[in-house]
Amino acid sequence: MTETQRKIGFFVCLATIVLAVLDMQIVSAATVPIVKDLDPEHGIDKIPWLVSAFALASAAMLPLYGRLCDTLGAKPVFLGALGTFLAGSALCGAAQSIGWLIASRAVQGIGAGGLMSVTMVVIAQLKEPGDTRNKGAGTGGIVAGAGMAAGPWLGGFLADHASWRWAFYVNLPLGIAALATAVVVLKLPRNTTSRAIDFPGAALAAAFSTTLLLVTEWGGKQYAWTSPQILGLTLACAAAFALFLRRQFTTAEPILPPALFRVPELRLGFAIQALMGVAMTGAMYYVLIYLQLVRGIASSSAGLFLIPMAAGMTVVGFATGRLSDRGWSERTFVISGSALSSAAFLLLATTGTHSPLWHVCAALLVIGLGFGQFLGQLIQLVQRRAPRHQLGVATTAVRFFQTLGGALGATVFGTLLNRLYDGPGDIGALAALRGPARTEGMTAYVSALDSVFLCGAGVMALSLLLALRLPKVRPAVEAEPVRETVTV
Numbered sequence: 001m002t003e004t005q006r007k008i009g010f011f012v013c014l015a016t017i018v019l020a021v022l023d024m025q026i027v028s029a030a031t032v033p034i035v036k037d038l039d040p041e042h043g044i045d046k047i048p049w050l051v052s053a054f055a056l057a058s059a060a061m062l063p064l065y066g067r068l069c070d071t072l073g074a075k076p077v078f079l080g081a082l083g084t085f086l087a088g089s090a091l092c093g094a095a096q097s098i099g100w101l102i103a104s105r106a107v108q109g110i111g112a113g114g115l116m117s118v119t120m121v122v123i124a125q126l127k128e129p130g131d132t133r134n135k136g137a138g139t140g141g142i143v144a145g146a147g148m149a150a151g152p153w154l155g156g157f158l159a160d161h162a163s164w165r166w167a168f169y170v171n172l173p174l175g176i177a178a179l180a181t182a183v184v185v186l187k188l189p190r191n192t193t194s195r196a197i198d199f200p201g202a203a204l205a206a207a208f209s210t211t212l213l214l215v216t217e218w219g220g221k222q223y224a225w226t227s228p229q230i231l232g233l234t235l236a237c238a239a240a241f242a243l244f245l246r247r248q249f250t251t252a253e254p255i256l257p258p259a260l261f262r263v264p265e266l267r268l269g270f271a272i273q274a275l276m277g278v279a280m281t282g283a284m285y286y287v288l289i290y291l292q293l294v295r296g297i298a299s300s301s302a303g304l305f306l307i308p309m310a311a312g313m314t315v316v317g318f319a320t321g322r323l324s325d326r327g328w329s330e331r332t333f334v335i336s337g338s339a340l341s342s343a344a345f346l347l348l349a350t351t352g353t354h355s356p357l358w359h360v361c362a363a364l365l366v367i368g369l370g371f372g373q374f375l376g377q378l379i380q381l382v383q384r385r386a387p388r389h390q391l392g393v394a395t396t397a398v399r400f401f402q403t404l405g406g407a408l409g410a411t412v413f414g415t416l417l418n419r420l421y422d423g424p425g426d427i428g429a430l431a432a433l434r435g436p437a438r439t440e441g442m443t444a445y446v447s448a449l450d451s452v453f454l455c456g457a458g459v460m461a462l463s464l465l466l467a468l469r470l471p472k473v474r475p476a477v478e479a480e481p482v483r484e485t486v487t488v
Contacts (some may be wrong), residue, residue, distance in 0.1 A: 069392025081114025312368020
């Protein structure tokens with residue numbers, strides 16, 4: 001590829017990541033118009049599935065995407081993921097019922113899982129031979145920050161001034177242009193050596209991640225933790241996980257090779273990314289709940305308070321990219337990001353029922369500055385140390401562990417919050433309290449929430465300890481014996 005082709009390919013990757021990140025957030029602001037149009041009587045109960053279907057499908061496909069990249073090459077997998085995402089977007093825009101829309105969101109999620117992971121493999125392969133710069137290292141923070149800030153606003157704007165359907169149709173022009181450009185411009189290596197794909201292992205990974213996400217989504221909300229539904233899902237999750245582990249240690253070509261965990265950077269990187277997923281869930285979800293429940297801010301306005309966090313991610317994304325090119329190591333950024341994130345959670349833990357809102361904004365800004373250092377640098381670290389023939393598996397595993405960490409974080413923090421709350425009634429009835437009972441309830445809720453944020457600080461402190469164990473800069477992994485390759 002020429003230098004111009006590489007630059008065009010890089011911007012195509014950025015555009016597709018933006019599309020995927022936007023669609024994780026864009027539906028939240030368009031839920032009311034969707035319900036009014038498709039099912040005004042019963043649709044509100046099905047709204048959570050618009051988010052869940054997308055997340056479940058995205059997570060379930062991640063391990064398979066990694067193996068497909070290593071077997072078929074990154075270009076055809078990238079094109080397939082982008083095509084699937086666009087097909088899902090078109091189906092969402094044309095939906096005539098909530099069920100149709102939920103199923104289409106699942107199709108969209110299947111494609112989005114590739115756009116948020118395979119694109120990082122493509123970016124790694126766009127480097128010229130011998131190029132040691134951290135190209136794309138800071139793009140994770142920039143893109144995630146921009147998508148987080150723009151997603152809810154764009155969804156609300158389109159729903160108010162056009163139609164909620166354009167929240168999905170807006171993907172098509174940019175996506176089709178990116179698809180056509182990628183077909184022409186990208187010329188990436190493909191391994192011609194025949195390798196088996198562990199489809200049973202991929203199915204078990206999908207079953208394990210899906211049941212885990214359903215347990216965290218339903219437990220204590222739609223169903224009690226001791227209900228037959230949750231207990232059954234938990235048993236199914238444990239069984240799928242046990243079978244998945246057995247499969248990985250016995251098959252010749254595992255979907256998530258255990259050998260990857262023998263590399264310190266990969267083993268620690270996966271763990272740190274999972275911890276970041278745990279903490280990010282607490283930061284975003286519970287801060288928004290605090291703003292809406294305790295401070296009485298409307299949900300549409302509460303989302304605007306994430307702008308400082310998004311701004312922090314964006315700023316640090318630019319900065320880390322520049323500093324990486326000057327020789328700063330990924331290890332340095334991961335250590336710094338962990339420390340900043342832990343300090344930000346300590347700041348959140350001092351929030352009271354009448355704390356100034358700038359206090360919350362300042363904490364979210366610092367969290368953005370911390371998390372932004374993880375998003376690109378950990379992937380870069382993993383890619384630098386992963387065996388070349390397992391680059392796809394290692395890259396998608398980073399995103400997979402972040403997703404599982406986020407699911408576990410939602411469960412652990414939610415359970416902890418409910419157990420620590422000692423106010424009148426239960427947390428679910430707080431919004432209906434009035435007078436002195438409401439004051440007492442809000443005080444008790446904020447006290448419990450501060451303890452949750454302290455736990456978030458502890459999670460990031462553990463991430464800091466793991467980051468300090470990362471080996472200092474080491475020579476790159478020696479190249480494997482040359483295989484015959486073709487470009488596609």
